[in-house]
Amino acid sequence: MYALFEEAGKFLAGRILSEAETSAQIELDSGKRVKAKAAHILLRFEKPAPAELMAQAQAVAATMELDLAWEFAPEDEFGFADLARDYFSDNATLTQQAGALFALYEAPHYFRRAGKGRFKKAPAEILQQALAAIEKKKAVMQQIADWAEQLGRGECPQPIREQLYKILFRPDKNAPEYKAVVEASRATHTAPLELLQKAGAID
Known part of the structure; x- marks a missing residue:
């Protein structure tokens, strides 16, 4: 019997060697043995092998549309397996359940964690604010990359030229310029x- 469990914010999977009421001894593929709390064990399975499940689940998670998952999610607190059944089908496979778990865990702006393997969807207005902030950050990062490319070609973008003194002598290290x-x-x-100088910003 294998188990997928959460340990210090990471998901691990391995073979259950022994089990008590509150914990289990689990052997990872690396051979390392860890003691997992029973409450941290999220899935138990006979097959596939742990590494195979983890890889397949990551692939499933990458295909999930978070907007759609958010729409499907109930208003109340729910478990990852519940969402897998709503998103995929009533007979969601083990891989789909694990994939839903990974997708939920990696999308805190869509889903708040409410305990081990449990989540609550973010309110619509909070979600929109978070997504807007993410898009804004992406735009700034792209702007930085574009300006850096221009500088590398020997061209100085006007915003950098305007901030020249500040950049050289009183830099704001968080400023995109x-x-x-x-x-x-x-x-x-x-x-x-x-x-x-090479970019012509300094005469």
């Missing part, structure tokens, strides 16, 4: 001052 200079400097193995 500063981060772009640092990224370009690392990518080109050029000191920031020399990089900016």
